[in-house]
Amino acid sequence: MKQHIAIDGPAGAGKSTVARGVAKKLGYLYLDTGALYRALTLHFLRKGLDPGIPNLENVLSEVNISLESSGDGTKVVLNGEDVTVLIRSPEVDRMVSRVAESKGVRDFLRGIQRTLALSKPSVVEGRDIGTVILPEADLKIFLTAKPEVRAYRRWLELRARGNTVDYKRVLKNILERDMIDSSRQHAPLKKADDAVLIDTSFLTIEEVIHKIYTLAVGEGNGRCGD
Numbered sequence: 746m747k748q749h750i751a752i753d754g755p756a757g758a759g760k761s762t763v764a765r766g767v768a769k770k771l772g773y774l775y776l777d778t779g780a781l782y783r784a785l786t787l788h789f790l791r792k793g794l795d796p797g798i799p800n801l802e803n804v805l806s807e808v809n810i811s812l813e814s815s816g817d818g819t820k821v822v823l824n825g826e827d828v829t830v831l832i833r834s835p836e837v838d839r840m841v842s843r844v845a846e847s848k849g850v851r852d853f854l855r856g857i858q859r860t861l862a863l864s865k866p867s868v869v870e871g872r873d874i875g876t877v878i879l880p881e882a883d884l885k886i887f888l889t890a891k892p893e894v895r896a897y898r899r900w901l902e903l904r905a906r907g908n909t910v911d912y913k914r915v916l917k918n919i920l921e922r923d924m925i926d927s928s929r930q931h932a933p934l935k936k937a938d939d940a941v942l943i944d945t946s947f948l949t950i951e952e953v954i955h956k957i958y959t960l961a962v963g964e965g966n967g968r969c970g971d
């Protein structure tokens with residue numbers, strides 16, 4: 746049985762739903778590392794700060810972010826305040842990649858992620874989990890899907906939350922984020938050499954969960970229906 750599962754991939758590939766589903770099926774801790782970047786972004790937005798400021802350490806030293814399991818999801822707490830819903834706003838969407846580009850931010854969040862991930866058997870979802878945060882993970886998955894499919898999923902998600910944002914804008918944001926996340930200097934989004942690539946464009950959530958679960962318990966070859 747694999748104890749630490751890393752799931753990386755671009756925005757909208759289905760990582761959160763899949764990682765949560767796999768964690769539930771295995772009885773493992775689910776860790777959404779993007780939520781940490783999002784919470785920090787909300788802090789920057791509220792303070793009107795740019796992630797490129799020189800005295801970043803001072804800003805980070807006043808930030809306390811924690812993730813708490815709540816039902817099927819994760820409650821995100823920023824300096825004592827529940828920001829679970831606020832970190833999913835279009836404003837945070839627009840700025841988060843820029844915050845995640847900062848080496849200072851990445852170094853600050855790396856320790857938090859490792860401590861949480863290694864505290865229990867876990868399914869950890871992000872962009873650099875298999876490459877930087879948990880290179881020792883015993884199962885690495887790289888989830889992807891066509892940009893149009895990812896944008897459509899994100900658009901549905903935003904609409905369900907009452908955000909009447911235009912599909913074209915969501916696609917533009919996804920493409921911009923892909924570009925920034927994959928080309929940034931520090932810990933760019935890329936598949937680890939030993940990761941299993943899964944394209945979710947034409948798979949259901951259940952099929953993807955089943956595939957990863959099968960790989961985690963070491964049964965069959967991960968093909969749906971095994």
Ligand code: DC
Pocket residue numbers: 756778779780782783841842845870871872873874922926
């Ligand atoms: O998964 P998400 O969309 O909530 O992630 C938000 C942003 O955080 C995304 O644009 C890239 C960044 N991120 C990252 O750089 N490294 C991670 N491990 C997780 C997220």
